[in-house]
Amino acid sequence: MSLDTTTLLAIVAMALVTYVTRIAGLFVADRLVLTGRAKAAFDAIPPAVLVAVIAPTALTTGWVEAIAAAITAVAAFRLPLLGTVAVGVISVVLLRNVL
Structure with a gap:
C-alpha cells in the first residue's frame, strides 16, 4: 500500500480545519453574551443534536424501538x-421480550 502525497496533504488539511473550528468555537462561545431568544436557541442545540442522532435509528430498526423511543420521550418530560435513560433501557428490554 502506498500513500499519495496529495491524499496525505488532504487528510492533514481536513484534520487541521476540524481542529481549528472546534477550538474557535470554545473561544468565541466565551465572548458571546446571549439573552432571550438567542440563549434559548443555544440551549436547545444539545437536545436537538441528540434527537437527530437517535431518532433515525429508533424509527428505522423496528416497532419495538419506536415504541420504546415514544415511551422515553414521554418520560423525559417528567423525569431527570x-x-x-433507565426508562428507555427498561422499555426496550421489556418490549423486546414481550413483542
Whole structure:
C-alpha cells in the first residue's frame, strides 16, 4: 500500500480545519453574551443534536424501538436524565421480550 502525497496533504488539511473550528468555537462561545431568544436557541442545540442522532435509528430498526423511543420521550418530560435513560433501557428490554 502506498500513500499519495496529495491524499496525505488532504487528510492533514481536513484534520487541521476540524481542529481549528472546534477550538474557535470554545473561544468565541466565551465572548458571546446571549439573552432571550438567542440563549434559548443555544440551549436547545444539545437536545436537538441528540434527537437527530437517535431518532433515525429508533424509527428505522423496528416497532419495538419506536415504541420504546415514544415511551422515553414521554418520560423525559417528567423525569431527570438518569431516570429517563433507565426508562428507555427498561422499555426496550421489556418490549423486546414481550413483542
